[in-house]
Amino acid sequence: MRTGRPRQFDRDEAVRQAMHLFWENGYDATSLSQLKAAIGRGITAPSFYAAFGSKEKLYKETVACYLHSHGRVTDALWDDTLPPRQAIETTLLRSARMQCETGHPKGCMVALGVMSANSEEHRHLLAPLDTARARTREGFIRCVKRGVENGELHAGASPDTLGLVFNSFLFGISTLARDGVPLSIIETSVRQIMALWETFSVKNGNELPNG
Known part of the structure; x- marks a missing residue:
């Protein structure tokens, strides 16, 4: 045979x-x-x-x-051994470095997957990517909640709002990487966006921003 x-x-x-x-x-x-x-x-x-x-x-x-390789750059969001601010910054920096490195396409497959299959016939294929984006969003919000609960951030800081700011920055990195923005500039931008955490920090003696 x-x-x-x-x-x-x-x-x-x-x-x-x-x-x-x-x-x-x-x-x-x-x-x-x-x-x-x-x-x-x-x-x-x-x-x-x-x-x-x-x-x-x-x-x-x-x-x-x-998701089991490159997508694990967001694991720090769920690592409670890390202070919440460090967990967010680590995630943003790891993701930026992964998205800009050589050896594979630029950007994040999870973020870019939003437009990967536009037809209703194939939309179901994106479910794991949809779930991954939702989990990442939840992870950022969770980190901000931890910051509020441990007294690092003002009690009036909104986990949903501040978490979504960091989440939006993360997924915006894909466009920057595809456009060829140097990693060094993106890393500097990460450190700038983390200054937003200090704005809500109790330790620095800042007043809670209005609005």
Whole structure:
């Protein structure tokens, strides 16, 4: 009985190569031809379907791969051994460095995923990215709440409002990275946005800002 030719590529590496394509172009704009050409220096359609089942299934694998690797730059938001201010700054700096480093597309696949699949037919594929964005947003808000609860920030500081400021800055880094803004400038901007924390700080003797 013929069993077919053995697979001529490393499957884990193939998922990584596909992840880079989806990260760069999004789901809708990445064609099957591009995927076949990128994997293992080129594979046939039968080999592609035998290995991955479909473009949709491969995309789901690449999203999981991203979230368990590059996407972990936000883990500090949930690390209670870190002071809340440090957790936020660490997250912003780690994410900026990841988004600007070489070896993969610029930006964040989670942030860029908002526009990855525009058709209703494929919108369900973005659910893990939607969940990741919501969790990151929750993480920033949680850090501000910790700051209020431990007396580091004024009791009147709004966790929702201040948390969303940091969250918005994080996801804006993707555009900056794609536009080629140098990492050094983004890192300086991170330190500037962290000055907002000091505005609400009890330690510095600041009054709670109006509005």
